[in-house]
Amino acid sequence: MIVSKKRSFTKSISWRFLGSLDTFFLSLIIINYSTQNYSFNLAFYIAGLEIITKTFLYYFHERVWNKFNIGRLEESVRRSRSLFKAISWRITASFDTFLISFFITGRFDWATSIAIFEIITKSIIYYFHERVWNRVKWGRIKQND
Numbered sequence: 001m002i003v004s005k006k007r008s009f010t011k012s013i014s015w016r017f018l019g020s021l022d023t024f025f026l027s028l029i030i031i032n033y034s035t036q037n038y039s040f041n042l043a044f045y046i047a048g049l050e051i052i053t054k055t056f057l058y059y060f061h062e063r064v065w066n067k068f069n070i071g072r073l074e075e076s077v078r079r080s081r082s083l084f085k086a087i088s089w090r091i092t093a094s095f096d097t098f099l100i101s102f103f104i105t106g107r108f109d110w111a112t113s114i115a116i117f118e119i120i121t122k123s124i125i126y127y128f129h130e131r132v133w134n135r136v137k138w139g140r141i142k143q144n145d
Contacts, residue, residue: 001141002066
């Protein structure tokens with residue numbers, strides 16, 4: 001089984017919505033806790049720029065994983081595949097978040113904190129996102145052996 005480009009695109013958009021909300025709230029909490037100055041601007045800029053970069057990165061990540069049959073079954077995928085995808089995505093995405101956060105804030109400590117907390121929250125969210133999409137049959141194409 002492989003997946004269509006439309007499925008990859010739709011999955012990318014659904015993940016980006018969840019991921020950007022998480023980044024916005026993490027950035028807001030970390031920056032505002034550090035400054036005692038409650039401003040949405042930096043968190044908004046970080047999450048906004050992330051929407052652009054990560055939409056492309058996630059789509060590319062999905063297409064690369066589509067080339068591998070590790071953990072792929074006839075009509076679904078094993079939990080191990082979801083876990084490996086979550087780990088590879090988290091490495092890519094956290095590095096992207098760190099770069100964006102550092103670029104926008106100019107603060108290494110804030111960028112590091114945002115990226116570290118994101119590893120925890122988004123790994124959990126991503127795993128469940130993968131499991132939900134595992135139940136969706138739309139966009140799956142059976143391979144002929």
